[in-house]
Amino acid sequence: MADHVIPHFHNDSGVARIEIGVKEFMCVGAKPPFDHPHIFIDLGEDDERVCPYCSTLYRYNPALHGTETIPPGHLFVEPIAA
Template identity: 60%
Template sequence: MAHGSTPHFHNTQGLRSIEVGSKEFKCVGALPPFDHPHIYIDMGKDNEAVCSYCSTLYVYKPELGAGQANPAAAVFEAHAA
């Protein structure tokens, strides 16, 4: 995927799980500067995936739109420097 089209999610709140509306995304851990390497996750046919760095459980919820999350605060918005 081209840069900018893959949603990024974070778990700064330390939640056990985050519901997402995308099966392909990147986990950044916590917000910078406390982030981990940005890990590409592809759920494939599954509806759940665990980040290998921060152990956040991501649960796919098709009723959420692509790039959306529950809680909404888990969506990572990169800002240009």
């Protein structure tokens, strides 16, 4: 059982770079229905990586906590089914 949840980030606004406070995450591209395959990205020793699907540059920022982003509002939360 996983001991932590992997945050998912989106780039609905189409910015070139999103700063994040984690080194392991999922990129979903834009919000559904315009999303791409949700892919796991591990920065490892690096501080930045480009998503191979949507070309968003994700940059690790140690000043951010958990799901915070710069610019704000790029955490993807799965909609609750009715």
